[in-house]
Amino acid sequence: MPNKSRAPKVYSAGYKRLTTPTSVMAAWDLSVTVEDLGADAPPVTLSVTSDLHVGGVILKLVEKTQIQQDWSDHALWWEQKQMWLLRTSWALDKYGIHADARLFFLPQHKPLKLGLPNGKTLKLRASFSSPVFQTVIAICRTLSIRHPEELSLLRPIEEKRKKKDKDTREELYDLTDVPHTSASRPCMYNGMPAHFMDSAQMEVVYKMLSVTQPPPAPEVVSKQYRPASVVDKAHINGRWLDSSRSLMQQGIQENDRLWLRFKYFAFYDIEPKYDVVRLTQMYEQARWAILLEDIDCTEEEMMLFAALQYHISKVAPSEQQLLASTTAMDNLESALQSLEVKLEGENSSASEMLDNMTAPELCDYLKIFRPKRLTLKGYKMYWVKFQDTSISYFKSKEECFGEPIQQINLKGCEVAPDVNVAASKFLIRLLVPSPEGMNEVYLRCEDEQQYAQWMAACRLASKGKSLADSSYQGEIQSICSFLSMQKTNSNGKTSSTDDSINTYSLVSPRYHKKYKAKQLTPRILDAYQNVSLLTLTDAVLRFLQIWQSLPDFGLSYVVVRFKGSRKDEVLGIAPNKLIRIDLGVGDVVKTWRYNNMKQWNVNWDIKQMAIEFEGNINIAFSCITADCKIVHEFIGGYIYMSTRNREKGNTLNEELFHKLTGGHEAL
Numbered sequence: 327m328p329n330k331s332r333a334p335k336v337y338s339a340g341y342k343r344l345t346t347p348t349s350v351m352a353a354w355d356l357s358v359t360v361e362d363l364g365a366d367a368p369p370v371t372l373s374v375t376s377d378l379h380v381g382g383v384i385l386k387l388v389e390k391t392q393i394q395q396d397w398s399d400h401a402l403w404w405e406q407k408q409m410w411l412l413r414t415s416w417a418l419d420k421y422g423i424h425a426d427a428r429l430f431f432l433p434q435h436k437p438l439k440l441g442l443p444n445g446k447t448l449k450l451r452a453s454f455s456s457p458v459f460q461t462v463i464a465i466c467r468t469l470s471i472r473h474p475e476e477l478s479l480l481r482p483i484e485e486k487r488k489k490k491d492k493d494t495r496e497e498l499y500d501l502t503d504v505p506h507t508s509a510s511r512p513c514m515y516n517g518m519p520a521h522f523m524d525s526a527q528m529e530v531v532y533k534m535l536s537v538t539q540p541p542p543a544p545e546v547v548s549k550q551y552r553p554a555s556v557v558d559k560a561h562i563n564g565r566w567l568d569s570s571r572s573l574m575q576q577g578i579q580e581n582d583r584l585w586l587r588f589k590y591f592a593f594y595d596i597e598p599k600y601d602v603v604r605l606t607q608m609y610e611q612a613r614w615a616i617l618l619e620d621i622d623c624t625e626e627e628m629m630l631f632a633a634l635q636y637h638i639s640k641v642a643p644s645e646q647q648l649l650a651s652t653t654a655m656d657n658l659e660s661a662l663q664s665l666e667v668k669l670e671g672e673n674s675s676a677s678e679m680l681d682n683m684t685a686p687e688l689c690d691y692l693k694i695f696r697p698k699r700l701t702l703k704g705y706k707m708y709w710v711k712f713q714d715t716s717i718s719y720f721k722s723k724e725e726c727f728g729e730p731i732q733q734i735n736l737k738g739c740e741v742a743p744d745v746n747v748a749a750s751k752f753l754i755r756l757l758v759p760s761p762e763g764m765n766e767v768y769l770r771c772e773d774e775q776q777y778a779q780w781m782a783a784c785r786l787a788s789k790g791k792s793l794a795d796s797s798y799q800g801e802i803q804s805i806c807s808f809l810s811m812q813k814t815n816s817n818g819k820t821s822s823t824d825d826s827i828n829t830y831s832l833v834s835p836r837y838h839k840k841y842k843a844k845q846l847t848p849r850i851l852d853a854y855q856n857v858s859l860l861t862l863t864d865a866v867l868r869f870l871q872i873w874q875s876l877p878d879f880g881l882s883y884v885v886v887r888f889k890g891s892r893k894d895e896v897l898g899i900a901p902n903k904l905i906r907i908d909l910g911v912g913d914v915v916k917t918w919r920y921n922n923m924k925q926w927n928v929n930w931d932i933k934q935m936a937i938e939f940e941g942n943i944n945i946a947f948s949c950i951t952a953d954c955k956i957v958h959e960f961i962g963g964y965i966y967m968s969t970r971n972r973e974k975g976n977t978l979n980e981e982l983f984h985k986l987t988g989g990h991e992a993l
Contacts, residue, residue, distance in 0.1 A: 381414035544830035564952035591880035632832035633853035962986030
């Protein structure tokens with residue numbers, strides 16, 4: 327006789343039986359489409375009860391299909407709710423699944439086409455069920471890129487192709503068979519991660535990742551999309567994927583194409599031995615940002631960028647792998663002193679001890695201009711005294727023992743160069759934090775040496791370091807070296823022509839129209855004379871250093887409407903601040919720093935962000951060109967980047983990242 331299910335009898339002393347037998351839970355039919363059976367196969371119908379857990383549904387499915395294969399990567403996808411049913415211990419009733427639910431049983435990992443910063447395309451298996459943050463981590467481990475939190479995925483810009491281009495097949499580097507690794511730091515053999523040594527084909531892929539690409543053909547550059555305005559740049563930032571949701575939840579399908587890019591410009595903990603691919607791809611993203619005019623630079627800077635690209639393309643074939651030699655590693659260590667890749671406020675105990683000592687002073691006559699002041703005068707000469715992390719200025723040297731006209735603490739300020747060596751312009755732009763925002767101060771130096779000393783002092787002071795810091799002299803030398811690269815060669819020994827140089831491959835398209843190739847060649851070769859002796863490593867790092875010193879470096883734009891305003895404006899999101907920009911004239915209206923931020927909230931119903939800063943300063947805005955979740959994620963992401971330190975090692979605190987960036991959808 328079949329066993330009958332009976333409800334348990336519950337008794338209590340002195341009372342009659344409290345419960346009566348309950349009826350068996352009713353069974354109902356659940357239809358599930360199994361992807362492995364083929365597109366034309368009908369859904370599999372299962373008889374289930376509401377208390378059946380998801381794991382039990384999967385077990386029934388596997389038994390009914392009678393296909394002998396590994397199903398461990400498969401999971402259920404609920405189409406109407408656009409969600410994965412990954413909690414296999416949850417009952418159908420807990421998920422709220424009824425007979426009308428359209429469920430699909432399919433693999434969690436699927437092929438994805440990935441456009442890299444160097445313009446190449448990979449095909450690899452990616453998780454379509456994990457949050458994008460975890461998916462990027464797995465991708466970066468496969469590609470041997472450390473600190474994956476600095477990168478993310480975005481939808482590519484649609485390219486308009488002509489009929490004759492339809493037949494051209496894109497070159498794909500296939501990594502779909504590479505197993506996923508959980509190691510944050512890969513095992514290295516002969517300078518190459520172990521999983522790239524399995525075959526000659528894999529070694530080709532690693533070379534593509536780790537060796538800089540030759541300059542692109544001019545027609546390739548001219549065909550690429552170039553943002554024509556800050557609004558165009560803002561629209562691009564609306565394409566970032568949500569890091570808290572999976573690829574499948576965001577409409578990404580198998581074999582779709584996405585871009586992998588550095589999203590957060592807060593580069594951290596660069597180690598030569600392990601960061602070959604990371605540095606190479608960083609350079610490639612910087613180079614394309616220059617060529618496609620995604621970031622503005624002066625004509626003089628463009629010639630220097632062109633000269634460095636030309637030099638890198640010449641030495642790259644002889645140095646097959648970036649940072650391959652011990653000498654290159656030593657050079658990188660010294661170059662990183664000048665490459666500002668560390669977050670502000672990161673002070674070692676040694677520098678704190680030095681700050682407590684009596685630091686040397688820097689005194690000289692400088693011209694100062696305060697553009698925000700209500701004055702019609704321009705630059706005025708003052709006697710300026712630099713002590714600890716502050717500058718004080720007086721009317722003359724004789725009055726320096728009295729009260730200064732003003733004392734400005736530079737700790738936490740923004741320091742930007744405004745230099746034109748040919749025109750003898752040596753300007754230091756300071757953005758000093760104040761409760762109302764940021765105050766501008768311009769320092770004009772007389773010559774290179776004075777500029778190098780004061781610029782080095784300002785940079786150190788902005789990080790809370792005094793002139794007694796051991797890196798001060800190295801910073802001066804680095805700045806002098808940087809200035810020397812911008813000098814034109816006046817000895818007349820440089821060759822005015824070079825058959826191997828294609829100038830239009832090295833500069834942005836605006837210079838194709840402005841100058842003929844024979845006009846550009848001598849200018850690029852002049853700049854090349856100042857960088858021709860650099861190693862490949864130093865040249866790449868110099869390129870990154872100049873890129874990072876550009877005024878608009880690290881700015882991501884979003885068009886917003888501030889509360890109480892009747893016009894659209896631009897919000898610039900930087901690694902350490904928010905900038906309010908007038909859309910009509912492009913001027914900076916206000917600046918707010920993250921370290922003065924008390925809290926930020928999002929009203930998801932009306933899509934409005936509200937941020938509170940110290941000093942009872944409150945701002946609110948709605949986002950026009952991007953979902954407010956993207957802006958929320960940018961701000962939270964940069965705050966998350968500031969929490970990284972070497973004591974925590976390479977372990978990523980994913981929970982903290984999602985708390986800061988996820989908003990109401992935080993995991």
